[in-house]
Amino acid sequence: MKTDTQKGVLQFGNGQLTVLVVLRMLIGWHFLYEGVVKLYNPSWSAGGFLTDSKWIFADFFHSLAANPQTLEVVNFLNVWGLIAIGLGLLLGVFSRAAAVGGMLLLGMYYLSHPPLVGLKYALPAEGSYLIVNKNLIELFALAVLFTFPTSRIIGIDRLIFGAGEKIEEEESEVQHA
Amino acid sequence: MATDKNKKGIGRRDLIKGLAAVPVLGAFAFSSVKKKNYDAELKEAILKELDIEAARPAAGGSMEGDPIRLGIIGFGIRGKQLVKAAGFATPEWKKSMKESAMKNSNDTRLKDFLEQDNLNVVFTGVCDLFDVRAEEALETVKTEKNTPKRYRTYQEMLASPDIDGVIIATPDHWHAPISIDAAKAGKHVYVEKCMTHKVGETYDLYDAVTQSGIVFQVGHQHRQTQSFLTAQDIMRKQILGHVSLIQANTNRNSDNGAWQYNIHEKASPETIDWQQFLGNAPQIPFNAEHFFRWRKWWPYGTGLTGDLLTHDYDRINCILKMGIPNSVMTSGGIYTHRDGREVPDVMQVAMEYPNFSTGSSQEKGKEKGMTFLYSATLGNQYGRNTALMGHDASMELIGDRLTIHADPRSTRFKDMLDSKKVDTDVPLYAYDPRSKGVDGVTSATAKYFANKGLLYTYRDGKRVDSTHLHIREWLSGIRNGTPISCGIEEGFEEAIAAHMSCLSYQLGKRIEWDPATRKITNVDEEILRGGVQIVET
Numbered sequence: 001m002k003t004d005t006q007k008g009v010l011q012f013g014n015g016q017l018t019v020l021v022v023l024r025m026l027i028g029w030h031f032l033y034e035g036v037v038k039l040y041n042p043s044w045s046a047g048g049f050l051t052d053s054k055w056i057f058a059d060f061f062h063s064l065a066a067n068p069q070t071l072e073v074v075n076f077l078n079v080w081g082l083i084a085i086g087l088g089l090l091l092g093v094f095s096r097a098a099a100v101g102g103m104l105l106l107g108m109y110y111l112s113h114p115p116l117v118g119l120k121y122a123l124p125a126e127g128s129y130l131i132v133n134k135n136l137i138e139l140f141a142l143a144v145l146f147t148f149p150t151s152r153i154i155g156i157d158r159l160i161f162g163a164g165e166k167i168e169e170e171e172s173e174v175q176h177a
Numbered sequence: 178m179a180t181d182k183n184k185k186g187i188g189r190r191d192l193i194k195g196l197a198a199v200p201v202l203g204a205f206a207f208s209s210v211k212k213k214n215y216d217a218e219l220k221e222a223i224l225k226e227l228d229i230e231a232a233r234p235a236a237g238g239s240m241e242g243d244p245i246r247l248g249i250i251g252f253g254i255r256g257k258q259l260v261k262a263a264g265f266a267t268p269e270w271k272k273s274m275k276e277s278a279m280k281n282s283n284d285t286r287l288k289d290f291l292e293q294d295n296l297n298v299v300f301t302g303v304c305d306l307f308d309v310r311a312e313e314a315l316e317t318v319k320t321e322k323n324t325p326k327r328y329r330t331y332q333e334m335l336a337s338p339d340i341d342g343v344i345i346a347t348p349d350h351w352h353a354p355i356s357i358d359a360a361k362a363g364k365h366v367y368v369e370k371c372m373t374h375k376v377g378e379t380y381d382l383y384d385a386v387t388q389s390g391i392v393f394q395v396g397h398q399h400r401q402t403q404s405f406l407t408a409q410d411i412m413r414k415q416i417l418g419h420v421s422l423i424q425a426n427t428n429r430n431s432d433n434g435a436w437q438y439n440i441h442e443k444a445s446p447e448t449i450d451w452q453q454f455l456g457n458a459p460q461i462p463f464n465a466e467h468f469f470r471w472r473k474w475w476p477y478g479t480g481l482t483g484d485l486l487t488h489d490y491d492r493i494n495c496i497l498k499m500g501i502p503n504s505v506m507t508s509g510g511i512y513t514h515r516d517g518r519e520v521p522d523v524m525q526v527a528m529e530y531p532n533f534s535t536g537s538s539q540e541k542g543k544e545k546g547m548t549f550l551y552s553a554t555l556g557n558q559y560g561r562n563t564a565l566m567g568h569d570a571s572m573e574l575i576g577d578r579l580t581i582h583a584d585p586r587s588t589r590f591k592d593m594l595d596s597k598k599v600d601t602d603v604p605l606y607a608y609d610p611r612s613k614g615v616d617g618v619t620s621a622t623a624k625y626f627a628n629k630g631l632l633y634t635y636r637d638g639k640r641v642d643s644t645h646l647h648i649r650e651w652l653s654g655i656r657n658g659t660p661i662s663c664g665i666e667e668g669f670e671e672a673i674a675a676h677m678s679c680l681s682y683q684l685g686k687r688i689e690w691d692p693a694t695r696k697i698t699n700v701d702e703e704i705l706r707g708g709v710q711i712v713e714t
Contacts, residue, residue, distance in 0.1 A: 158191055
């Protein structure tokens with residue numbers, strides 16, 4: 001595996017490429033559906049979730065829910081942010097930016113409801129968590145995708161930014177190996 | 178730039194690899210639309226079957242015109258709340274709310290008050306038997322244009338031409354005498370619950386109000402709650418089937434909740450008009466505890482029945498219009514607050530309605546009759562929701578929200594249960610006035626939030642105090658002749674049902690009501706007129 005840091009393009013073996021692209025699509029699918037399902041439901045609001053926030057950032061999250069205008073903005077950004085990030089990862093379009101956006105959202109979800117000792121939430125967790133939960137794991141999975149970008153190999157970014165000659169050479173080398 | 182070199186044209190290979198994920202997006206679109214349609218069909222099937230209209234209350238009549246001139250009689254805990262709901266908060270309250278809002282940004286009580294509609298009223302008169310409270314009232318309701326007058330007796334206030342209507346928030350034993358005199362003087366009346374203190378005076382007040390033509394409202398402000406209007410529609414559509422049992426409860430576990438109110442440090446025979454306070458009660462020497470904690474003794478109040486059962490009874494009467502029960506049995510005792518009080522602090526009331534029916538989905542004639550069970554303790558705060566239990570479904574009233582769960586053995590929903598369209602663990606219907614839409618089928622998460630009272634949005638605008646709306650309805654009745662939701666008919670039913678419950682406890686027997694003659698049939702007239710203490714003393 002070689003790096004072209006200038007272009008942000010990596011070369012992968014077939015197996016490496018496959019698992020990274022599949023991981024990218026799975027996370028993309030997850031984000032996209034979380035966004036779409038909220039869009040479908042006209043009475044959905046982040047209000048309940050924000051109100052249930054605990055820990056040192058709770059005041060900030062509560063204040064977002066307390067004001068109807070900011071809550072509208074939060075709801076809008078959440079729904080369309082999730083959809084845009086989901087499409088970016090799934091289709092491989094601006095997918096490094098999508099990974100960063102996804103990490104930001106997941107970071108907010110995590111910080112508003114961290115599974116720390118002594119914190120109890122109204123929203124029941126579907127598993128058992130201590131400090132580490134699925135939001136944190138998905139956040140770091142996105143960090144992996146950011147570090148090992150694949151959208152210029154498999155993805156629309158290839159059509160926008162180009163695939164890079166080196167990749168072609170590397171790929172053929174691997175294929176012949 | 179390097180990319181220029183790379184972008185020397187997009188080949189077939191680039192296209193295939195660039196658009197490799199498009200089929201996945203197609204699969205996503207296909208499956209998400211399929212799921213959406215599945216959920217929507219399920220929800221529609223249920224909503225179509227139920228056909229509930231989530232009612233919105235009427236906008237309320239105009240408050241334009243000359244200000245209505247009010248008098249407040251009784252400026253204690255509830256009197257202060259009523260005057261605040263009418264637009265005037267005590268300086269003390271505003272200060273403490275401001276401090277509280279600074280500490281906790283979620284506390285919007287002051288903001289809610291400041292955003293309240295202007296009801297266009299002036300308090301030209303105040304009447305309280307305790308000097309400190311009378312002064313406080315004067316301070317609270319005065320404005321640049323209005324200098325309120327303190328009346329030493331309510332009779333002087335009623336005789337004044339400067340008063341159009343009175344708000345009565347005195348101890349219960351004064352409700353009827355003042356309301357009757359006000360009706361006779363042609364002053365409109367807003368009186369707190371329980372509407373009366375004894376059975377006999379309930380008839381007198383009924384006659385006085387119906388003969389006077391005044392606008393009369395009893396202070397059951399929950400009648401303004403949107404979920405109750407929706408609940409009325411649910412009953413019209415007979416969604417619960419035959420309701421055989423209703424359970425309503427009070428659980429409180431604090432001294433304040435048990436009426437151990439603060440005794441003011443300045444209370445004395447010099448600052449309190451004790452003789453006037455006693456009124457028709459037994460004549461005893463000055464007793465500050467009786468004055469401030471009057472709910473604990475029979476001559477002034479009726480304890481749980483008049484104070485708290487009335488709320489729950491009227492909530493249900495507002496939904497079902499079941500009226501006065503044919504009979505009532507009550508038991509209870511003083512088990513938590515053995516502090517010299519007379520009224521019980523644990524109480525169970527069973528009201529029987531053998532001929533009442535909310536409809537039936539089974540064969541004709543099989544179902545008829547209902548029990549309304551009120552259960553209360555002032556020694557525990559476990560949360561028990563009001564529940565209406567029917568053959569087809571159960572409805573729970575939780576604050577200003579309601580949920581309906583189908584019954585596993587329902588006749589009406591049998592097909593939907595068999596085809597798994599209805600799940601008895603998930604609400605069939607949930608109503609939250611703060612939510613933008615109505616959820617036919619809510620998710621487990623939404624259900625959890627709903628039950629915890631966390632599900633709130635402000636999309637429909639600001640939160641409003643229901644007492645404010647109730648007073649507004651009364652004022653609109655005075656100004657525009659619009660209907661009153663808790664008038665003399667509803668107040669009569671509330672008072673008689675509460676007094677039957679209280680008499681059953683006091684006399685240790687079942688109290689019976691004859692709907693034809695509108696009379697309690699098995700209690701001496703002397704007791705009905707004077708109350709039980711007459712017999713005991």
